[in-house]
Every structure is written in C-alpha cells, then in structure tokens.
Amino acid sequence: AWADEVTSFKSSSLRASIASFRRVAIPGTAALMTDVFGFTTIALIDIQIIQEMAINAAFGMAAIIVTNKWLMPILLTYVNISDPEEYRRRLHAREKLGNHAWRVIARATDRGPAIGILCFTAVLLAWGLWKGQDLKIGDFHEGVPELRPDSRYNQDSRAIVENFAIGVDLLKVMAETEPQACIRYDVMETIDRFAWRMQNTAGVESVVALPKLAKQIRMAWSEGDPHFKVLPRNQYAIVQAINPIPSSAGLQNPNCSIMPIFVFTENHTAETLEGIFAAAKEFQAELAADPNAPPLNFALASGNIGVMAATNEVIKAEEKPILFWVYLAVGLMCWLSFRSIPAILCIMLPLAVVSFLAYAVMAVLEIGLKVSTLPVTALAVGIGIDFGIYTYSVLQDHLDEGLPLKDAYFRTLNLTGKAVAFTGIALSIGVITWIWSDLQFQVDMGILMVFMFTANMLGALFVLPALARFLLPSNHHPHGTSVRAIHSDDNNGS
Numbered sequence: 001a002w003a004d005e006v007t008s009f010k011s012s013s014l015r016a017s018i019a020s021f022r023r024v025a026i027p028g029t030a031a032l033m034t035d036v037f038g039f040t041t042i043a044l045i046d047i048q049i050i051q052e053m054a055i056n057a058a059f060g061m062a063a064i065i066v067t068n069k070w071l072m073p074i075l076l077t078y079v080n081i082s083d084p085e086e087y088r089r090r091l092h093a094r095e096k097l098g099n100h101a102w103r104v105i106a107r108a109t110d111r112g113p114a115i116g117i118l119c120f121t122a123v124l125l126a127w128g129l130w131k132g133q134d135l136k137i138g139d140f141h142e143g144v145p146e147l148r149p150d151s152r153y154n155q156d157s158r159a160i161v162e163n164f165a166i167g168v169d170l171l172k173v174m175a176e177t178e179p180q181a182c183i184r185y186d187v188m189e190t191i192d193r194f195a196w197r198m199q200n201t202a203g204v205e206s207v208v209a210l211p212k213l214a215k216q217i218r219m220a221w222s223e224g225d226p227h228f229k230v231l232p233r234n235q236y237a238i239v240q241a242i243n244p245i246p247s248s249a250g251l252q253n254p255n256c257s258i259m260p261i262f263v264f265t266e267n268h269t270a271e272t273l274e275g276i277f278a279a280a281k282e283f284q285a286e287l288a289a290d291p292n293a294p295p296l297n298f299a300l301a302s303g304n305i306g307v308m309a310a311t312n313e314v315i316k317a318e319e320k321p322i323l324f325w326v327y328l329a330v331g332l333m334c335w336l337s338f339r340s341i342p343a344i345l346c347i348m349l350p351l352a353v354v355s356f357l358a359y360a361v362m363a364v365l366e367i368g369l370k371v372s373t374l375p376v377t378a379l380a381v382g383i384g385i386d387f388g389i390y391t392y393s394v395l396q397d398h399l400d401e402g403l404p405l406k407d408a409y410f411r412t413l414n415l416t417g418k419a420v421a422f423t424g425i426a427l428s429i430g431v432i433t434w435i436w437s438d439l440q441f442q443v444d445m446g447i448l449m450v451f452m453f454t455a456n457m458l459g460a461l462f463v464l465p466a467l468a469r470f471l472l473p474s475n476h477h478p479h480g481t482s483v484r485a486i487h488s489d490d491n492n493g494s
Contacts, residue, residue, distance in 0.1 A: 001019075001020035001023050001024045001415065002016045002017060002020040002073075002076050003091060004020075004414075004415050005019045005020050006081070006084070006087065006088065006091075007087075007088045007091045007092060007095075010084070010088070013076060013077050013078070013079050013080065013081070014077045016076070017073040017074070017076045017077045018073075020073065020076075021069075021073040023394075023397070024069070024390075025069050025073075026337070026393075027337065027389050027390060027393035027394075028065075028068070028069050028390070029065055029069055030333055030336070030337040030389060031385060031386040031389040031390060032061050032062075032064055032065045032068075032069070032386070033065070033333060034329065034330050034333040034334070034385050034386075034389070035057075035058075035061040035383075035385070035386065036058045036061045036062050037329035037330075037332075037333060038326045038329050038330055038381055038385070039054050039055075039057040039058040039061060039379075040054060040055075040058045040329075041054075041322060041325040041326050041329055042054035042057075042322060042326070042374075042375060043055060043058075044318070044321075044322060044325065045314065045315070045318045045322055045374075046314055046318070047311060047314055047315075047371060049371055050371060050374065050375060053375050054375070057375070057379065095414060098414075098418065099414075102410055102413040102414055102417060103410060105413055105417070105461055105462065105465075106406055106409045106410040106413060106465070107406075108409070108461075108462050108465040108466050108469075109405045109406045109409050109465045109466070109468065109469045110406065110469070111469065113466070114465070114466035114469040114470065115466075117462055117463060117466040118463070118466050118467070118470075121350075121353055121463050121466075124353060124357060125353050125356060125357075127357075127360060128353070128356035128357040128358075128359065128360040129356055129360075130360075131359075131360035131363050131364065132356055132359035132360045132362075132363060133363075134363035135359045135360075135362055135363045135368075135369055136270040136271075136363075136368045136369070137270055137312045137315055137316045137319075137368065137369050137370070138268070138269065138270035138273060138308065138312045138368045138369075138370055139268055139269050139270060139308075139368050139370065140269060140270065140366040140367070140368050141267075141269065141366065142154070142158065142266075142267035142268075142269065143157055143158065143267070144157065144168070145268070145370070145372075145440060145441060146439055146440060146441055147438070147439065147440055148438060148439075148440045148443070149440070151438065161205060161266055161267075165205055165206040165264070166205065166206060166264045167205050167264045167265060167266065167267075168304075169264065169265040169266075169267060169268045169303075169304060169305050170262060170263070170264055170265075170303035170304060170305060171262075171263040171264075171265060171276065171301050171302075171303045171305035171306055171309075172260045172261070172262055172263070172301060172302035172303040172306060173194075173198075173260065173261045173263065173280060173298050173299065173300060173301050173302075174258055174259075174260055174261075174298070174299040174301075174302065175191050175194070175258065175259040175260070175261060175296060175297075175298055175299075176257070176258055176296070176297045176298075176299055177256075177257060177258075177259070177294070177295055177296045177297070178257060178295050179255040179256060179257045180255060180256050180257075181256055181257065181259075181294075181295075181296075182210060182238075182242055182252055182256035182259060183235050183238045183239050183242070183256070184235070184238075184294065185231060185232070185233045185235070185238065186294040187294045187295075187296055188210070188211045188214065188231055188238065189211070189231055190287065190293065190294055190296055191209055191210065191211050191259060191261065191296070192209065192211035192212065192215075192231060193283075194209075194261065194280075194283050194298060195207045195209040195211065195212055195261055197279055197283050198261070198263050198276070198279065198280065201275060201276055201279045202272070202275050203265055203266050203267065203269075203271070203272035203275055203276055204263055204264070204265055204266070204276060205264040205265060205266050206264045207261065207262065207263050207264070208251070208261070208262040208264075209251065209259070209260075209261040209262070210242065210245065210251040210252055210259050211231055213242075213245055213251065214231065214238065214241040214242045214245070215229045215230060215231060215241070216229065217241045217242070217244055217245070218230070218231075218232060218237070218240075218241040221240065221241070250262075260302070261298075262303075263276065263303075263305075265305055268304070268305055268308055270312070270368060273305065273308060273309045273312065276305075277300065277301075277309055280298060280300060280301075281300075283298065284297070284298050311370070311371060312370070315369060315370065315371070315374055319369065319374065323355070323377065326381055327348070327351075327352070327381070330348065330351070330381060330385050331344055331348060333385075334347050334348065334385075334389070337389065337393075338392070338393075338396070342468075342471035342472055343392055343396070345467060345471055346388070346392055346464050346467045346468050346471055346472075347385065347388035347389060347392055347464065348385075348388070349463070349467060350384070350388065350456070350459030350460065350463040350464055350467075351381060351384045351385060351388065351456065351459065353459065353463070354384060354452060354455040354456050354459055355377060355381065357451075357455060358377060358448060358451065358452055358455075361448070361451055362448065365447060367444045367447070367448065372441040372444060372445055373441075373444055373445065373448060376445055376448045376449055376452070377448075377452075379449070379452075383427065383452070383453060383456060384452070384456030384459065384460070386423075387420045387423070387424065387456050387457055387459070387460035388456075388459075388460050388464060390416050390419065390420060390460075391412060391416050391417070391420060391460045391461070391464055392464065392468075394411075394412045394415055394416040395408055395409055395412045395416075395465075395468065398411045398412055399472075405465075405468060405469065405472065409465050409468075413461075417461060420457055420460050420461060421457060421461065423457070424453050424454060424456070424457025424458075425457075427449070427453045428449075428450045428453045428454050431445075431446045431449045431450055431453070432446060432450050433446070434446025434449075435447060435450075
C-alpha cells in the first residue's frame with residue numbers, strides 16, 4: 001500500500017504512510033482480530049497442549065497488530081528514497097509485467113468464467129464432503145507418531161512386536177473393587193474373563209493380569225501339571241497362588257482394592273484403539289447389567305494408549321463444535337467490518353470449501369486428526385480470512401469509486417492481489433521445508449499448511465470475485481472511503 005502511494009500519487013514518505021495506514025489499518029486490524037478470536041476459541045478444547053498453543057497463537061496475532069499496523073507505518077515515514085523517479089519507474093515496470101496476469105485473473109468477474117469457477121468449486125466441495133468421511137480421529141500408521149515410520153526407534157519397536165508378546169504401546173485398565181478382593185474367587189474370575197476378552201480382541205498382542213499370573217503359579221506349585229492352571233475356588237488356595245506376587249510388581253495395590261490389567265497392543269492406529277475400547281466398554285456394560293456381578297469396575301485407562309484414546313475422544317467430541325465457534329467468530333468480525341451479508345458470503349464461502357477439502361486431503365494422505373493437526377485447521381482459517389478481508393476491502397473501495405466490478409477487481413489485484421499472492425507463496429515456502437523433518441508430526445503439519453495456505457490464496461483470488469459477480473448487484477456498491485477520497489483529504493489537510 002505504501003509503495004502504491006509513492007508510485008501512483010507521488011506522495012512523500014510521510015503522506016504515503018498516513019494514506020496507507022488509513023487504507024489498511026481498519027481491514028488489517030479486523031483481519032488480525034478475527035485471528036485472535038479464532039485462536040481463542042480453540043482454547044475451549046479441554047486438552048492442555050492445545051490450549052497452550054491457542055493462547056500463544058492468539059497473543060502472537062495480537063502482537064502483529066502492534067508491529068504491522070502501528071509500528072510499520074511509523075518506520076516507513078523515515079524511509080528515504082534517494083531517487084523517487086527511478087524508484088517509481090522500477091515499480092511501474094514491475095507492475096506492467098504482472099498486468100497481463102491480473103487481467104486474466106480479473107476475468108473471474110465475467111459471467112462465463114465465474115460460472116465455471118463456481119461449478120469447479122462445487123465439484124471440489126462435493127469431493128471434499130465425500131472423501132472427508134474417511135478421515136480418522138487418531139493415527140493411521142504404526143510406531144511412535146512423533147517419529148517417521150522408518151526411524152530407528154520405530155523399526156526397533158516393530159521388531160519387538162513381531163518377535164515378542166509385548167510392545168511399546170500399553171493400555172492399563174484399573175479394576176476397582178473392595179479391599180482384599182484379590183482373594184475372592186468371583187472377583188478374580190471376572191478380572192480373568194475381562195483379560196481373556198481383551199486377549200482375543202483384534203490388535204492386542206498380550207495381556208498381563210493378576211489372575212493370569214496366579215494360575216501360572218498354582219500350576220507351578222502342582223509340579224507343572226496344566227490341569228491345575230485354573231483359579232482355585234478355595235480362598236486359602238488363592239492366597240497361596242498370589243502370595244509370591246508383591247505389590248511392587250504393579251498388578252495390585254497393598255490392600256488389593258485396585259488391580260491393573262496390562263494390555264499390550266500391536267499398534268496405536270485409530271482402528272485398533274476403537275476396537276479395544278469398544279470391547280472394554282461392552283464388557284463393562286455386561287457387568288453392570290448383571291445383578292449377580294461382584295463389586296467391580298473397570299476404569300479406563302492409563303498408559304500411552306489410554307492417553308491417546310482419551311485425547312481422541314475429546315477431539316472427536318469437540319472438533320465440530322470448535323470449528324463452528326471459529327467460523328462464528330470469523331463471521332461476526334466480518335459483519336462488524338462490512339455490515340453486508342454478500343460480503344460475508346464472498347469472504348467465508350471459499351474458506352469453508354478449503355476446510356472441507358483439507359479433511360479430504362488428510363484422508364487421502366492418511367494424516368489423522370489429532371493434537372498436532374487440529375490447530376492447523378484453525379490456523380489456516382485465520383490466514384485465509386486475512387486473504388479474503390484484504391481482497392474484499394480493497395475491492396469495496398474501488399467499487400465506491402463507481403468502477404465496474406471487473407475494473408475494480410483489476411485495480412484490486414494490482415494492489416492487494418500482489419500482496420495476497422506473495423504472502424501465500426512465502427508462507428508455503430516457509431513451511432514446505434518441514435516435509436524433510438525427521439519428526440512425522442511436523443511433516444504432517446507442513447503438508448497441511450502448504451495446502452491450506454495455497455488453497456486459501458487461490459480462493460481469495462478466484463472464488464471470491466466469482467461469488468461477487470452474482471452476490472453484488474450491479475447497482476449496489478458497499479459503503480466505504482475510496483482511495484481518491486483519502487488523497488483528497490490528505491491534500492486538503494496539507
């Protein structure tokens with residue numbers, strides 16, 4: 001904006017700073033405040049690491065308001081152009097190089113190209129809604145999700161799972177009961193049945209529980225006869241079977257009121273976790289429905305698998321409501337900025353399409369929705385709304401001058417189009433380097449952000465003007481202050 005003031009109106013550094021501040025400060029601050037509110041809503045998710053990310057991002061965006069919208073115009077007043085005419089000549093020459101591309105893009109406001117763009121967008125939206133149903137909550141792949149599948153640690157973990165009856169993925173279910181219940185046959189037999197159910201669930205490698213070890217010890221006391229590998233009904237025989245197992249083994253607390261069951265899983269993919277937890281909840285429901293069942297509750301769950309499953313449940317429950325609140329905050333800020341339903345639709349519809357496409361891309365690339373990827377969707381919404389607000393605000397300004405929509409959009413592209421394209425490309429280049437990271441979650445975030453930054457940029461440049469072609473009547477021009485009016489005020493004031 002400052003460069004345009006210097007070249008188009010031959011303003012001094014001070015006047016260019018004042019004019020560009022008046023032109024950009026309101027829509028720019030509105031866009032950044034939209035980001036602040038959008039990130040703040042993510043803090044409603046009851047996962048501490050996501051809340052910390054949301055707060056950091058919100059403060060970061062608030063700081064940009066100070067640095068970019070207040071400090072930058074002040075600094076630009078001190079910029080001294082030694083040869084203003086040469087500077088203007090270079091900028092005009094650069095503008096001429098892009099004029100052909102801007103004229104082609106400006107055709108998006110013509111009826112035919114606009115219909116084509118909107119039809120293509122509708123097809124993409126339909127594909128996104130269809131393919132997005134395959135998105136999974138959690139991980140698609142085996143191994144530690146923070147590292148690449150071919151990392152040394154994940155290769156070793158895979159070898160352990162393939163060759164031994166344990167693994168690095170552990171689920172601990174707490175059997176809660178009365179004190180000294182470990183010498184009661186009905187309690188121990190129920191825990192043993194639960195362990196058997198878990199052992200025969202798809203994705204479970206092995207199960208370790210107090211009754212299982214007690215049967216092994218009883219068989220050992222009976223000269224290794226497999227006929228004695230059962231839980232004795234006699235209380236004193238049970239005492240003999242569990243006596244060699246100290247509480248330090250982690251299979252019971254000192255008074256036997258809690259007896260953990262260790263479930264080693266083959267992996268931690270979304271399907272594995274869903275199947276295991278469904279089986280555990282089914283057994284608990286059967287136990288609750290049995291009037292003769294012992295006083296026993298299977299509490300879910302501890303271990304790294306328990307944390308993952310609990311996180312997935314929270315994300316699954318909160319993902320859609322949070323996205324609703326993000327879009328509500330964005331829509332409210334757009335309404336306060338433009339007071340126009342067509343403006344809100346022009347800005348937000350491309351944004352919504354990109355969000356649905358992002359879910360489809362995640363499903364295709366086998367990127368699960370989890371702690372590391374959920375904030376990316378909100379981040380992309382924040383960046384995308386910036387593109388839309390900047391583009392629409394300048395378009396509105398030129399429409400206020402009485403220009404036809406196509407000419408107004410061409411002038412918008414000459415100013416804001418360059419900024420939107422530069423920002424989208426610069427952001428994508430900045431995060432595309434994450435694809436070569438050794439951290440898998442950083443790779444996933446990089447891929448998603450490159451896609452969403454690029455898609456939101458294209459949405460602001462192509463879909464927004466196509467929507468404006470049909471949503472903004474030819475006799476309707478949004479209210480605002482034009483660039484020419486700003487300069488008229490500046491000259492009068494000076």
